[in-house]
Amino acid sequence: MSTAIVRKPKELQFLETLSKRKRFTSKEKRYYFNLQRGFEGELLFSQFIGKLKNDSIILTDLLLEYNQTTFQVDCLLITRSKIFLYEVKNFEGDYYFDNDKFYKKPRQEIINPFHQLSRAESILRQMLLSIGSNTPIESYVVFVHPTFFLYQSPLDIPAIFPNQIERHVSFLMREAGNVTATERRLASRLVELAKKESPFQKLPEVEYAELNKRITCAACEGLSMRLVKRTCVCGVCGYKESVTTAVLRSISEFQLLFPNERLTTHRSFTGVESLYLRTSFTEYYQQILNRLGQKNGLTMFDRFVSGRMHREVYPLWVLSYSKFILAINRFYLHSLNKVLS
Ligand SMILES: [Zn+2]
Numbered sequence: 001m002s003t004a005i006v007r008k009p010k011e012l013q014f015l016e017t018l019s020k021r022k023r024f025t026s027k028e029k030r031y032y033f034n035l036q037r038g039f040e041g042e043l044l045f046s047q048f049i050g051k052l053k054n055d056s057i058i059l060t061d062l063l064l065e066y067n068q069t070t071f072q073v074d075c076l077l078i079t080r081s082k083i084f085l086y087e088v089k090n091f092e093g094d095y096y097f098d099n100d101k102f103y104k105k106p107r108q109e110i111i112n113p114f115h116q117l118s119r120a121e122s123i124l125r126q127m128l129l130s131i132g133s134n135t136p137i138e139s140y141v142v143f144v145h146p147t148f149f150l151y152q153s154p155l156d157i158p159a160i161f162p163n164q165i166e167r168h169v170s171f172l173m174r175e176a177g178n179v180t181a182t183e184r185r186l187a188s189r190l191v192e193l194a195k196k197e198s199p200f201q202k203l204p205e206v207e208y209a210e211l212n213k214r215i216t217c218a219a220c221e222g223l224s225m226r227l228v229k230r231t232c233v234c235g236v237c238g239y240k241e242s243v244t245t246a247v248l249r250s251i252s253e254f255q256l257l258f259p260n261e262r263l264t265t266h267r268s269f270t271g272v273e274s275l276y277l278r279t280s281f282t283e284y285y286q287q288i289l290n291r292l293g294q295k296n297g298l299t300m301f302d303r304f305v306s307g308r309m310h311r312e313v314y315p316l317w318v319l320s321y322s323k324f325i326l327a328i329n330r331f332y333l334h335s336l337n338k339v340l341s
Helices: 010-021 026-049 113-130 162-175 181-193 243-257 269-296 300-305 314-318 321-340
Strands: 057-066 069-078 083-089 094-098 101-104 108-110 137-143 149-151 225-228 231-234 240-242
Touching (some): 010 026, 010 243, 026 083, 057 113, 057 181, 069 113, 069 181, 083 113, 113 137, 137 162
Parallel strands (some): 094 149
Antiparallel strands (some): 057 069, 101 108, 225 231, 231 240
């Protein structure tokens, strides 16, 4: 049984996280949308090709480099006799060919995917030869979106149109025999050679100050999480999540957006939520402690802020322990609610 695991590209994960916390310009929006659509296309194609019952090897999203040329392979199917190279396009709507150029109707020229394909095929061929393999390559541009239509399509282009995908998979089921150790070795060699980071991929710098710092909803991505007892509940879709999970999720979002920064309380997504949490927590502490301090003739807050609180907390025991805990809990929940709303 073949399996195709399509990993979400790092850049897409990054933009996805950023989009929840920042308002995109229309150019950024378009770029994000295209990237998202490309990924959905690859997912869709992998579902088709994952139906292959025989033991072929599917590699997706490989970034290969040969002779200082880097190229992206959307999907590579390694069978016993051939390697199939697929360039997956999730174009929607009407397109046309004119003089070897590719346009989206009415007249917007876009990069000809067949040129991309033949370039990738030629580099892949050289690369395979360099590692001692002369397995023939058969390559296709696969258009996966059901509404895609191509006018003036030449007969001889290596295209698989949406309604031909199933047939192509049936063809593969008949033709592709089970792979042997040779093909497996070749596949692992290619995976070894694949680069981890794209040289084209420049993730934009993120300004911490321009980000929305609230907890996001894991289901609808909204920013209306509220605290009900110890659970965060989304005000829009009703999704529930424990506070711990929500904060942990926010931490990983921070790490994704600021990969080179250490998590600290003042600038981090521990940061974003727990910094806020702490500031409002501190405010309430200040109130409690000031009150207590007045009562006891102590100036507790200064000590609390200077970090000596934990050593000097004992005077608080003049009040009953349970009263103290209750007060803390109440204020803690109240401040959390303030952060979340
Ligand atoms: Zn929600």
